[in-house]
Amino acid sequence: xxxxxxxxxxxxxxxxxxxxxxxxxxxxxxxxxxxxxxxxxxxxxxxxxxxxxxxxxxxxxxxxxxxxxxxxxxxxxxxxxxxxxxxxxxxxxxxxxxxxxxxxxxxxxxxxxxxxxxxxx
Amino acid sequence: xxxxxxxxxxxxxxxxxxxxxxxxxxxxxxxxxxxxxxxxxxxxxxxxxxxxxxxxxxxxxxxxxxxxxxxxxxxxxxxxxxxxxxxxxxxxxxxxxxxxxxxxxxxxxx
Numbered sequence: 001x002x003x004x005x006x007x008x009x010x011x012x013x014x015x016x017x018x019x020x021x022x023x024x025x026x027x028x029x030x031x032x033x034x035x036x037x038x039x040x041x042x043x044x045x046x047x048x049x050x051x052x053x054x055x056x057x058x059x060x061x062x063x064x065x066x067x068x069x070x071x072x073x074x075x076x077x078x079x080x081x082x083x084x085x086x087x088x089x090x091x092x093x094x095x096x097x098x099x100x101x102x103x104x105x106x107x108x109x110x111x112x113x114x115x116x117x118x119x120x121x
Numbered sequence: 122x123x124x125x126x127x128x129x130x131x132x133x134x135x136x137x138x139x140x141x142x143x144x145x146x147x148x149x150x151x152x153x154x155x156x157x158x159x160x161x162x163x164x165x166x167x168x169x170x171x172x173x174x175x176x177x178x179x180x181x182x183x184x185x186x187x188x189x190x191x192x193x194x195x196x197x198x199x200x201x202x203x204x205x206x207x208x209x210x211x212x213x214x215x216x217x218x219x220x221x222x223x224x225x226x227x228x229x230x231x
Contacts, residue, residue, distance in 0.1 A: 035220070044123070044225040045158070045166065045209050059219045095165060105213055107156040107220070109177070111165040 002026045004096045004112030011118045016086055020115055022079040022096030030054075030074040033099035035108055036081050038092035038117075048094070049081065053102040086119045093117075124149060125210055125223035132229040138198040141226045143210035145191050149221055153213040155193040157186060160207045160225075169208070170195060197228075205230045 008020040022034070036048035049060045049070040058070050069082040079096055093114040099106035126144040133139035143155060157170035168177050170186040173193060183199045193212075197204055210223040 037222075044207075045160075045211075045222045047211070047220040047222055050220065061219055062217060100171065105153075107154075107168075107171060107211055107213075108158070108166075109168050109171070111167070113165050 002098060002110040004098060004110065006094060006096045006112045006115035009094065009115035009117045011120060012086055013121055014087055014119055017082070017084045018086060018117060020081040020083070020094055020096075020117070022081075022112060024077045024079065024096075024098070027098070029072075029077040031102060033102060033104050033106055034072065034079045035097045035099060036068075036070060036079075037095045037097055037108070037111075038090075039095070039114075040089070040092040043092075046092070050099065050104040051079070052104050057104050059104050083117070086117075088119050088121075091117060091119050123224040124214060124217070124221040125212065127208075127210060127223035127226045129224065130227045130229065132231055133200045134231045135200055135202065137200045138196060139200055139228065141195045141197075141208050141228070143193045143195070143223050145193070145212060145221075147191060148216035149191075149212040149214040150188065150193055151191040152215055155186070155188055156211045157193075157195045158209045158211065160209065166209065200230055202230050204228060 003025045005023045035050045051070045095114045096112040097108040098110040100109040154172040158166040159169045160166040173188040174186040
């Protein structure tokens with residue numbers, strides 16, 4: 001079955017960096033685009049970024065451009081999210097989620113359980 | 122403020138039918154299909170409807186989706202206590218070049 005396991009979250013200070021990882025299994029990773037979605041405590045879902053199956057196309061949420069970078073290693077079945085210049089409002093549960101097809105235009109069909117990022121001084 | 126607008130709450134009694142709306146605009150719902158997600162407290166979201174009106178396997182047929190113009194709707198008939206959850210719509214937005222979610226609707230079964 002499809003499994004997505006996020007890791008790398010933690011408590012960090014404002015202005016620092018953090019890299020999240022998402023290990024995928026149960027499907028052919030290189031055949032699917034993958035999304036990052038976050039959810040601040042008690043708030044709704046906010047789309048963060050998506051990367052196509054071959055890694056050539058990447059799109060980001062408006063408020064995140066320039067600070068976050070999505071990437072993938074198809075040889076390791078792993079997705080990454082590099083987060084720089086973190087702010088307190090980046091505090092959230094970060095979900096890795098599979099797209100329904102190869103491109104970024106496919107919506108999410110499976111979700112991981114999330115990894116918590118807390119930005120606090 | 123979300124690009125896709127949902128009512129913050131909805132409610133119904135067991136057995137009733139409830140509808141949740143998702144209002145967008147031409148670059149998103151008006152041009153692309155809509156997905157719906159269900160989320161229980163403390164859990165990851167789950168795909169409930171895709172391509173406007175297609176149910177993934179395992180989703181009962183008392184759950185249905187529709188779209189007209191720049192608005193989409195999720196309907197749940199024969200409401201059950203286990204339907205109490207948060208519901209989100211999502212679509213690609215061509216002007217933002219990214220995905221957008223609705224703000225979410227909390228469904229309460231009275």
